[in-house]
Amino acid sequence: MADELVRQLKGKGLAAMAYSIETISSAEAAVLIGxxxxxxxxxxIYGSDLPDPMKNFMAGLPEVSARKTLVFCTQWLWSGDGAAIGASFLKDKGYKVDWxxxxxxxxxxxxxxxxLPYTNDPARLSIILNRARKRIEHIAEKIVSGKPFRRGFNLISFLLGCLQRLPYRRFYHKLRNDIAVDSLTCIDCGECVRLCPAENIYYNGNDYLTRGxxxxxxxxxxxxxxxxITYMKRSHLQSRGEPYRGPVENFDPNVLTGTNNQRTEY
Ligand SMILES: Cc1cc2nc3c(=O)[nH]c(=O)nc-3n(C[C@H](O)[C@H](O)[C@H](O)COP(=O)(O)O)c2cc1C
Incomplete structure (x- = not known):
């Protein structure tokens, strides 16, 4: 979504860049923001909340003076105030979230x-992406024209968000540490270790273990x-086909970690 937004902003004559927070330090981010x-x-969005790395990243951001800011989230169905909750983490730092x-x-x-239902069918994925692309077009136009637009920044959305966020935060620590590697199926490729943004999975020379x-x-x-990989001791149900492999065919998740610098065109 960030890459697509950049593409559209560039198409409208703005200089724009997107970075995965897994590839830049807070100090580098501070320079870019400056x-x-x-x-x-x-x-x-995770349970109408932000993933921990994003919360930590935002906590380390520098203070700015009335910097124009956009906050967006991706979600499967709904989050209520998914973008507003992100904006709340920027509060008091001078980010003026107009979008x-x-x-x-x-x-x-x-x-x-x-x-939950999911798909890897390229035709169905492209319907979802095209719909999202239209929404990006809309926000890109608002940004270029300088007109503020904030969806879900209201009390009702906040209350709806709380419905999901409060139980999610309450049970997060119970839900989060049930990932394991099934040593009988594992082919020792190490991809799980490389992809993990939280350094949760590691190899001790014999087994793949987790740090919690x-x-x-x-x-x-x-x-x-x-x-x-198993979650809550259950491996993936093969009758459901492959698990979700990303928003486009042959999606390479290494673009997020910086181990593959090639950008995917959507
Ligand atoms: C732990 C977790 C919680 C999620 N919670 C929500 C949610 O509250 N609402 C929603 O619509 N989607 C939710 N989702 C779905 C993701 O937000 C959605 O699929 C997102 O686009 C995934 O982005 P990614 O593939 O870039 O990680 C959740 C996904 C995960 C893994």
Whole structure:
């Protein structure tokens, strides 16, 4: 979504860049923010809340003076105030959030314990992406014209967000540490270790173990080439096909960690 927004802003004559927060330090971010007239922050919504790395990243941001700011989130169905909750983490730092938006994206929760519907069908994915692209077009126009637009920044959305966020925060520590690697299926490729944004999975020379720092992104679960990752002791249900493999065919999640600098065109 960030790459697509950049593409559209460039198409409208603005100089724009997108970075994964996994590839830059807070100090580098501070320099970039210092040089930018407008900054944007985007994240996938988890239980109407921000993933931990985004919260930590925002906590380390420098103070600015009335910097024009966009906050957006991706979500499968709804979050209530998904963008506004991100803006609340920027409060008191001088970020003036004039733009806030939510983009519906494919569901990435494919664990066997809940069995939510998901798809890897390129035709269905492209319908979802095209719809999101239209919304990006809309927010890009608002940004270029300087007209503020904030979806979900109101009391009702906040209350709806709380309905999901409060139980999620309450049970997060119970939900988060049930990822494991099934040693019988594992082919020792190390992809789960490389992809984990929380350094949760590590290899001790014999086994793949976890440190208890899982943030529930499910990247290991979804992108293990042999579906050897289990969640709550359940492996992926093979009858459901492969787990979610990203928003486009042949999506390479290494673009997020910086181990692959090639950008995917959507
Ligand atoms: C732990 C977790 C919690 C989620 N909570 C929500 C939610 O509250 N509302 C929603 O619409 N989607 C929710 N989702 C779905 C993701 O927000 C959505 O699929 C997002 O686009 C995933 O982005 P990614 O594939 O870039 O990680 C959740 C996903 C995860 C892993």
């Amino acid at each position: 040089e930018s007239a407008l900054v944007g922050f985007g994240y996938p 806030g938006e939510h983009f519906l994206m494919p569901n990435n929760v494919t664990v066997s314990i809940i069995r 720092s899982c943030i529930l992104c499910l990247r290991c679960y979804n992108f293990c080439p042999v579906t050897a």
